[in-house]
Amino acid sequence: MQIKFEIIKCQTFHQFCFYIKQLNTIKMGCVTNKEQDIKQFNIEIPNSYNHTTIQTEADLSDFQDQFLQIGMNVCGLGEFLPKVQEVYDQLGELFQNIQGQYLLMPDQSIYFGQVINGKRQGIGKQHWPKEGNLLEGTWVDNQLTGRARMIYPNGDYFVGNFLNNIANGLGRFVNSKKQVCGFWLNNKLTGEGTEIRKNGTIYKGQFNEGKIQGYGQFEYANKCIYKGSVLKGKMHGKGELIFNDNTRYVGEFKANCIQGSGNYEAGISITGWFHSKFENQTLYIYFFRSETPVLIDSQYCTLIEKQLEQFFD
Known part of the structure; x- marks a missing residue:
């Protein structure tokens, strides 16, 4: 999934300062091991491009109508897919009483939450109505940092800790077949962890780059x-x-x-x-x-x- 963000800051009626950033890619996906159907949560966001600043009213005229619509006519996150709504109701909100503003992104995803100086700063939610993904998280200087949760269109979900858009720290991934708890290092489940499968099998032991590998115990x-x-x-x-x-x-x-x-x-x-x-x-x-x-x-x-x-x- 590719997500491009466009953020607007208006200072006065005659002087508008636009900071246009293009974040190349957010990947909220799962890496699959064919032998055991292991899914691995992954998120990557490379460095943003340089700022483009428009300061004169003449420069503004060609862009005003286009940019002033972003976020202005949004008053909700949109309707969630049935499986996403079911999991969301079951788990409850990751953060209580979120306040802030809505931003309609160029890819038609919707962000609601705290914004400071035109950047996501604090807690918020982001929903992709077309794809169905729902993200709740904490942003620091526009980077996903701290606690976050992604619910996927099929009802799978991941909740864990992030540092600069990368999964780092304790986390838990759950789907219809199993739940996996452990420590994510640079987007990969690494070290000691536990996998509990719906068929009754329990694994406790080592993981390496998202796969059961090393030394462990199966019950x-x-x-x-x-x-x-x-x-x-x-x-x-x-x-x-x-x-x-x-x-x-x-x-x-x-x-x-x-x-x-x-x-x-x-x-x-x-x-x-x-x-x-x-x-x-x-x-x-x-x-x-x-x-x-x-x-x-x-x-x-x-x-x-x-x-x-x-x-x-």
Whole structure:
């Protein structure tokens, strides 16, 4: 989404001073990881262009009719989309008793809030009636700084802290499938965080540039627990998987599959090379005593079956 702002300051009837700024781009979007449908909030605003000042009545005449309409005939933010209105009603206002003035932007978005010297300064709201996005935030010298919340047309929303138009600090992103809480660093969810999915899976651990990556723990809806290395939202690397019957596998994983050398404990302990697959609500674990590749289901492997209604998503 590209948003261009035009701000007007009128000093006297015969002398108008226009400060025209063009802010190149505001992006309030989500970065998606195909494997786990991770959405990441992102906002970027580059430096504004130099001021253009018009001081004479002669210079003003060509622009007066155009610019005097901006903000003059706006008395509301416009009608919100149904899903935006639903979330807005559910969450309530981020800031109470906002006062200020309306500005109609050239892209037809509407800002309402505090304005000082022709700049957004303080708390306010901005609505894009055509696209549907609703932003509530705090501005310092025309920069989004402090607490802010964006509600998207589909009902997703992000609430968190910003510094100079960039998400920095604690935040929370919520959509129909999950909610993610953690620390955003330069627009990217980074470090320790928590992801709670509607299907019952809970992840606690490390994120890297918006993705589940590093070391963490999954508590799955099927009552199994994984602790160890994670990559792109999946069990990957070395870790420990505790099954819901209290047996466990400790060893190597690849893309949510048991694959590689490891140890399986179920009263007795067996060590070797393992491979797994999931189908028909059953996890099939194949155990080999030799690392030499062999055909699955051959006489050279031992099969262990686990009945699981759900797989490790």
